[in-house]
Amino acid sequence: MATRRQFLGTMASAGVALYAAPGLARGYEEVELPPKSKIGVASTAMAMHLSGLGAAPAMRDDPVRYIEYLRSLGAGGVQHAIRKDLRHARAKLEELGMFYEGEAALPAHPDDDLSAFENSMLQAKELGANCVRAVSRQPPGGNRRYETFATLEDYRAWEAQANAVIAKVMPIVDRIGVGLALENHKDRTADEHLAVLQRYSSEHLGALIDPGNNMSLMETAQETVNKLGPYAMANSMKDMGVAPYADGFLLSEVRFGKGINDQKALFEIMRSHNPRINFVQEIITRDPLEIPVLTEGYWKTLPGIGAERLAAFMANVRAKASALPVITGLSPQQRLQAEEDNNRNTFEWAIAQFGAA
Template sequence: MTSRRQFLLAGAALSIGRWSGAEASDPMPPRSPMGIASTAMKDHLDGLQVAPAMRQDSMAYVEYCRSLGAGGLQFTPQGDLKALRRRMEKLDMWFEGEARLPRSLSEGFERFEQSLRDTKAMGGKVVRAVSPPPKGSSGRRYESFTSAEQYRAWQEEANAVVRRCVPIAERIGVKVALENHKDRLVDEHVEFLRSMSSEYLGALIDPGNNMSMLEDPTEVCTKLAPYVLSCSMKDMGVALYEDGFLLSEVRFDTGVTKQKALWAILKAANPQLNCLHELITRDPLRVPYLKPAYWASFPGRSAAELAAHREWVKAHTSELPYVSQLSPQERLQAEEDNNRATLEWGRVNIA
């Protein structure tokens, strides 16, 4: 019998349609209480030109993720949503959606609204949302903006877009979880959510993202916890480089962030919260905080604070994963291994 791993790497030799046929005979592993964010499955969704891409075959994607032990998924569903929902319910998997926010008020909101309707059709109650960065930019604040004024103009427009989205979410009955996506500092994020005061707008908390802006994961989780609707749990490894530090998603309990303690903070604030992981299998991110341009769009730190941070990184430096030099098949295997290991961590550590 062809295993899922053999099927995945067979590429064009096998069609995605055969995946669904394996569901009845392949035994499923124990179900983890932890789910997978789609960004942690990017290579499998794309296929890397050596395996069937699953982005357009949601049934195949659900079957594959459940074969790894996933208890739930956050992704953009395609195809027959009724059949897909039935299958996820049969597999005892929960679902969260994704919704792309318009880049400006002049863009249409129809696509956003349809994402919420699709999420509701799937039985989901919340969608992940990210304020789109300026066109052509990375979205990382320190790379996307060259002045505080430029950032504030973006922030004003981005917040206005979210304000326009909230009545749509209220009408459809699906909540919007706005991610701290290397853009707003935690206090800026909290202030915006507080100003909205809507049960249909809250936070998707990523403990690792604001580390790229030298903010502490525990502080980020604690401040945003009252608004938490979704999460992207991840452990982070660090290392020095000449212009700052390297930041990388790593296997849980091998990095510098204590996922079990951070999850406890979020779960206490929202007992209905689903536990999603977002261990992205990729090369480390360069955070050039020793270069003046890094600080162009937000307040700087004193020389003493920067020196203390560099000493902290030095004390916590570890070997970080690199995947860009791997073959496509090896990258797919690395991504699968990371997901299996993280879901297993969830079975042991998540109540």
């Protein structure tokens, strides 16, 4: 069997980088795989490869190749919306001993057609998922509460609508029997998120905890995990780097151990509540996000945080500031390589922390 080094050398001599992955489907069996970590990877950590950036083919169109590529990096699991070739995808997951978590798009309105959501849940079940990641959809073009809504009234109207959607889909979720893991997605504070989860007694509704997201709402990762931990069903683990800028602070995914959050300790809190929870990493390779906490607009939808919390949070930012990764100016090939390097590094970290799978 060829070694991984020989495989990479062959691909390079042919002018094909591994991150472009066209050779994996035909040459995969010749690769001596690296040790398999115990953690999986979120689709957002693979955004550049899935988009078909530059010369790399979009792996979203070939789930088997996508799974093989992730395993070639050291991944132990996949969190992704697989919509085609389900039988072969599941067979590949089982062959490689990788866990699977699905993704499902919640409807935007409670009166929307629910068939697409139901199909997503059924597909996830067919693939052997124990849960799917879901996010309450904000208006088109919006991903962050403090950027999307101009007033608190606008936010509360959206919140009521988003919560009504969850009520509408829960009978489907319970009937299919696959967990719905609702992510804190820079939309609800941990307390607001907790209030939604507490409305239901269903074992099939839980939290997908992202320890980094609510830092944009000036919660520490520990606060978010401690509050949502009793409902932990899934996660998007990410270490975060911070730095001040004129209107507030910059927030950026960084390699594990380089940021301000202890990923292993945060995961252990979740696992103490749910021993079966998987560890899924979500290092998104991108420019830092600007969190404009020193502007008037930021506060319009976030009453009650207070000047004391702002001062404490910004003091921590200044004390722990570091240089943050930037991809602006990189070529498509360099961006693909940066994404691959980040993912590979994270799986190596996981093996050092938890051992190989």
